Amino acid sequence: MASRVTFNQDRCKGCSLCTVVCPKNIIFLDRTITNRRGYHPATVEDMAACIGCANCARMCPDSVITVERNIEEEKTT
Amino acid sequence: MASRVTFNQDRCKGCSLCTVVCPKNIIFLDRTITNRRGYHPATVEDMAACIGCANCARMCPDSVITVERNIEEEKTT
Amino acid sequence: MKKELWKGNEAIAEAAIRAGCRHFFGYPITPQNEIPEYMSLHMPKVGGVFVQAESEVAAINMVYGAAGSGARVMTSSSSPGISLKQEGISYLAGAELPCLIVNIMRGGPGLGTIQPAQADYYQATRGGGNGDYRVIVLAPATIQEACDQVRDGFDLADKYRMPVMILADGMIGQMMEAVEWHDSKVDDLPEKAWATTGTKGQRKPNIINSLFIDPNESENHNLKLNRKYEEVKANEIRYEADIPEDCEVVFVAYGTPARLARAAVRVLKEEGINAGLFRPITLWPFPERELHEIAKRDSVKAVVAVEMSMGQMIDDVKIAVNGVKPVGFCGKAGGIVPTPREVADAAKDALKGAR
Amino acid sequence: MKKELWKGNEAIAEAAIRAGCRHFFGYPITPQNEIPEYMSLHMPKVGGVFVQAESEVAAINMVYGAAGSGARVMTSSSSPGISLKQEGISYLAGAELPCLIVNIMRGGPGLGTIQPAQADYYQATRGGGNGDYRVIVLAPATIQEACDQVRDGFDLADKYRMPVMILADGMIGQMMEAVEWHDSKVDDLPEKAWATTGTKGQRKPNIINSLFIDPNESENHNLKLNRKYEEVKANEIRYEADIPEDCEVVFVAYGTPARLARAAVRVLKEEGINAGLFRPITLWPFPERELHEIAKRDSVKAVVAVEMSMGQMIDDVKIAVNGVKPVGFCGKAGGIVPTPREVADAAKDALKGAR
Amino acid sequence: MTHEILISGFGGQGVMAIGKTLAEAGMKDGYEVSWLPSYGPEMRGGTANCSVVISDEMIISPIVLEPTVLIAMNAPSLDKFLPNVIPGGKVFVNSSIVDKKVDRTDVDSYYIPTMEMAQHLGNLRVANMVMLGAVNEVTDLLEEDTIREMLSLLFTGSKADLVELNINALRMGASCANDEACMIRSESQ
Amino acid sequence: MTHEILISGFGGQGVMAIGKTLAEAGMKDGYEVSWLPSYGPEMRGGTANCSVVISDEMIISPIVLEPTVLIAMNAPSLDKFLPNVIPGGKVFVNSSIVDKKVDRTDVDSYYIPTMEMAQHLGNLRVANMVMLGAVNEVTDLLEEDTIREMLSLLFTGSKADLVELNINALRMGASCANDEACMIRSESQ
Amino acid sequence: MAVVYQKSTGLTDVEMHYCPGCTHGVIHKLVADALVELDLLDNTVGVAPVGCSVFAYNYFNCDMHEAAHGRAPAVATGIKRVLPDNTVFTYQGDGDLAAIGTAEVIHAAMRGESITTIFVNNAIYGMTGGQMAPTTLVGQKATTAPLGRDQAHYGQPLHMAEMIGLIGGAAYSTRVTVVDMPNMMKARNAIKKAFQMQREKKGFTFVEVLSTCPTNWGLTPVQSLSWVKDTMMQEFPLGVFKDIDKKE
Amino acid sequence: MAVVYQKSTGLTDVEMHYCPGCTHGVIHKLVADALVELDLLDNTVGVAPVGCSVFAYNYFNCDMHEAAHGRAPAVATGIKRVLPDNTVFTYQGDGDLAAIGTAEVIHAAMRGESITTIFVNNAIYGMTGGQMAPTTLVGQKATTAPLGRDQAHYGQPLHMAEMIGLIGGAAYSTRVTVVDMPNMMKARNAIKKAFQMQREKKGFTFVEVLSTCPTNWGLTPVQSLSWVKDTMMQEFPLGVFKDIDKKE
């Protein structure tokens, strides 16, 4: 896996801003979860498709996204 | 006499502004007089030289100057 | 008359329009935003003017201009915003201009909180601005009363040519209660011969001014204002007194705390203590003599001021009581509302102290 | 110590610099212009900062910023300008920031006159701003005292983390008198660990704030402030009492009128009337108990408040006297100074009334 | 008779509207009423609550500190206000998003799955009316006709078709309050 | 001993400076002193006045309402303040521009042609010092040495040459006050 | 003999308190004359500032307000909103308008209030005795800038006519002066045009007039005229900064 | 795995109270990141306004002041004059800065105060519930303009970045936005540049950021981004209005 995107779902406000800036269109709100504040938090289903561009994280107003990238792997492949 | 310039000397503040805008250079402060407020008021000595341009009156901040012109005379001469 | 459910702020705005107010200048601040918002929607419908000013300072000076030109004019704000209006209010008082100022008070000091409070009593009754001046201060305890005071306030302002303030805590602004609208005529508003409306070449210029550079003129102006204030004191004191026979302790409270004091009276009754409520409706002029007479009664052992502040009206209570009885206090600050139980307990403490 | 002749305003400015004040923010207004003018010339010489703000509102908010960053900071103005500072003063009190505010009072209300007056007593002692707060108010009667109070004021401000105001009439600002400068150390000014000077990565951020949106926090903050105010009341009351044996009438006056009242005491003595002078030096906290004790004395028949206003301090006098003796009044408004004769006559009236 | 009702939930759940409808209808039925919102920046996507008092005598204080009726539209509200409910009071829980149960035995509790029922009606926004219907059914506070009349005054013009939807929501809530299967009810012991 | 001195004239006549010099010198001589200006927009080319009190006891009020000494540098000042001078008081008139005579017989009057004398010294601006010299001579208020010392403290650096000019003006005023020919003097009767 | 010039009937007979040679008096005349010439005077309400022209309410022969320091545009807004068909003007100094009253004038312009503001820029606080103004030139001395305005600490002068020119609601913004006859005529026309545009309800109109303060500049009145021409006009160029009649 | 992006260390761990999707949060991040990247954070004092960002004092991980409504530039002036070598910034909304605080920001710019102002323009009063702001577009609805801003009565929006650009003491004035990734990068650079110029004591630096208010605009957060791009940017062009580094 090249990249990993993690959400602090407790603090996500379900605003969807991350979803529109993801070039891979892989973020959506998880309507099966309602967090403590009453929001459906964002999540990524197809993590493998993630390119680790961090657009989502940069856009998230609540800083709930952390993006990691396997730089080693990138270098070697 | 083509023109008459009269000063409300009681209210003149002796600022000299009228003197500098007179194209004929005929206004000066009368140092023999000190008015009620302690100023030497402006006056015209050579009234005959006055062309009635009213520069002096327009410039006077205290509106103490009245300018009259003998328009009849102008017309006939 | 049909009863309607109205939110305090909106009711105040509607009452102003019904009282013939056609000019409103204000700036947003919680918890009074519904007043300008209502005005922005409804003023144009009656040919009136709503202007959202760039600040409270600008708003009060727009009021000055409009009042000087003869309009029935109003502004409203809440505590920090009212602080900013102090210079303007002093000018309005100095230039003898009528207007209505509404303060829907929140907790302070500074930015404080947006919860209800009564900590601007000093500012309203003593004048937070410079100089010797007064504004008539009306304190409603229900939405209905707030509506009635709006009309009353405009009329008093015109009668005495001075600013009138409605001083209400945030609760009065935010709650809804039933209101009955009384007919009130707006076509017989007084002529204002002193207003600046253009001379039309038919009179000498009118001048709206608070500057009297010569100290003698300035003193005369102050003496004139003072005579007017004495007249207001003589004629316009309003209060409500609910003092039972054999009353032992008298609560003095205005606005929401007066309602809570009423509840405390009940609580005390259950415990066999006879309590009464004195509710000043004009905070300036304060019903000093009236309260004094009640405090003097033999049965009365103590007087208790109840406020949503750390103690401001209590000064007027002390001045009125003038030492004939001890004065107790029940106060809450910063947006907290006292409970009837706390109010009742303060009375019991005061009675204990009085023995 | 060598005596030097100083104009009140300049002496106040010099005293501030000597007290370690290195930041001054102000806006011109008569009759205090010599303060900013002096500062503009002399601050740079000691590495200090003078900023002429765009308005009084800006000036008091610059004071807020500078005080929050730990500076010994000052502003000055006169009545209408002080009105504009009310929101800012309320913020300073709410955020517990120390600073010195000088009000060289002129006649009001509104633009009023530039002649000396004392009509901002209410505003200063009750807080013309919103919320429950107090500032310590010092009232000098001589230039020497004004200088000493500047140092005292800065120290009190730091000690209690609250604004201190020097309240003087225009006369004090404009007159010249002899001044002796006392040595005063400025190198031992207190550390301010709460000030915002950058965390340097070595502590948690410091926050300067007056907002407590939660009503419980807000109440706690108010209770904390109130405890502080009680402490000031307990420790910092200053007054001067010159009450002869068998004193029949007590003048209560501050600032210039206190000097005139002293002259009136002489006038009365010539007429065989024993009069005394009680001069509150802290107007808030007002020396309430101290005045009460004097008023209670058997010989005292009446208390007379003397003010250059229509009657403001008289509220505090009444609260202090609390009905034990009648309270008379001698007041002048709008820039007029009472004569010793007028003051003496007021005492005689009061004595007549008391019989 | 004095009902002191506290209604609390997330912003956007129509908490204020439940309160206003109760107050309006109460007034129409001839009672003295008051409505008082909480306000503050916590309203930004946070919680909101309001107090309603309905009484047959002059209302002294509009602030409900010890509710006779608590309507908890979300879990934090239940946590916060349940302790203040008077013994013998009634607690209405929006069971669609509140998992918890009322842990007091001296109050009557009603669990209304407002959102499921509103979904059933095809419009999630009437969940609050479902709750109102249940509350009114249980407390017998107000005439159904009054509420209906009021709603038809509220929704006019292009919104007139919302009247029927809201009334249906009210009815559904009411019937739910009578149906053990729909809601779980626990009486005070 | 308490001297209550009122000095009044046009703005620009150096009225304030007369007062300040008196006060400074008084203090140097060990007296209690105060100086109080009038201020106001009338200072814009209008009139200016100041009060000086010099006393051997604590000064109660710096405001001079009933002067023991009046210095009238122009006619309006004489008109305005003459009535307030105490009986037996001294009135100094700038006779260069005041034509009027003092119409009270219970005061001592001195008429000093300050401007002519200043002109004589070649600098009209020291007219005020001429007046001060006369006043000091008549009232015997202050030591000449003190005034001289004070002036040399005042004018330093590039202005040092003004010291002598001012002292000459003072002397000229003083001698004038002793010279019937120079001034017209009328004693109180 | 026919009168060519006499005191404007737009002014009262009250003697002005201005210092000798102060051009406040000249500007008063131009305003008064414009109102008379356009036949607006009887329907005008003026607003005096706090500054040397505070007593303007005694001088203009029309209804007047004396406003709080800096708030004249807000006061004028109040008046105009009550009397939309009257002519309303403010007359303000540079301390009043460009310091304490910055927000008020900018927002009156933003709203497009149909009022006229006469802005008398003399680069100093006259009334209070010569303190630094926002328009004081760099290096110019003032009682609160005893060594001259120091750019490092107090920046550079504000250019109000240019700023107002940027604002949507402004119909007209210009800078003129009265220190010689040709410029006085231009000033006269500018003021007339402003009132004319107000009559036509075109928006906010603003005339900045460079004026003198001989007293606080420490110059004679005549020297002061030269200082405006030689020094002040270098910093404050004359010209029209907005005129919606002349859409480019 | 290496972290590519995580919550800025310039921000505290306190949960923000902003509405879902409000770009106030995004702008906070850019400011915090800039301070961290330039290694200024430990020496910074920030000033929060009154507005939705009033609680910014809880969010920025540096010393903070909470200023009175509109007065942040005055407060920052006070701070900076005490701490000339610290970084001082204000963070202000459009009601705060362009209405009540107009005079304060213009004069901070005039004096050339070496501070940075981040101006969050969302064309509305967010905090108080959607009233009209000086930057509200003509026709845009607000709770105090229920039929939309009416140009005849309330004029046209103020363009603050342009006005600041006119002022002598301003070193840098620009308008940016954060509604898409390219613009966010530009915004990031602008903010960094402003702080950089402050460090070099070049004068007043001003960054206007077009921001969203989904709650009071009545739009979803995503729709709000589009509204900025499609509508707001028509009225408020992005660009640099002053940059003394680039003297033409």
Ligand SMILES: Cc1ncc(C[n+]2csc(CCOP(=O)(O)OP(=O)(O)O)c2C)c(N)n1
């Ligand atoms: C609130 C307030 N602040 C300050 C003053 C004092 N003040 C009176 S006039 C003035 C400035 C005058 O300067 P300007 O506006 O330039 O007018 P000018 O006298 O130069 O014509 C000031 C600061 C005041 N009266 N009120």
Ligand SMILES: Cc1ncc(C[n+]2csc(CCOP(=O)(O)OP(=O)(O)O)c2C)c(N)n1
């Ligand atoms: C003196 C004063 N006036 C008014 C208010 C009320 N108030 C709080 S925030 C605000 C406006 C907020 O709008 P903006 O500055 O645009 O910030 P936003 O919330 O949109 O970010 C107002 C008017 C106040 N707190 N203090």
Ligand code: SF4
């Ligand atoms: S890092 Fe890029 S690709 Fe991966 S989820 Fe985020 S926006 Fe999508």
Ligand code: SF4
């Ligand atoms: S941008 Fe952030 S808060 Fe919004 S949905 Fe995505 S993760 Fe949640």
Ligand code: SF4
């Ligand atoms: S009218 Fe003209 S020529 Fe005659 S005196 Fe006046 S300026 Fe001189």
Ligand code: SF4
């Ligand atoms: S301009 Fe007027 S005031 Fe000045 S000297 Fe001439 S007449 Fe006298």
Ligand code: SF4
């Ligand atoms: S002080 Fe200056 S502006 Fe004021 S009247 Fe005198 S010269 Fe004119």
Ligand code: SF4
């Ligand atoms: S109200 Fe608007 S500006 Fe405020 S937090 Fe919500 S979306 Fe953001």
Ligand SMILES: [Mg+2]
């Ligand atoms: Mg000026």
Ligand SMILES: [Mg+2]
């Ligand atoms: Mg905004």
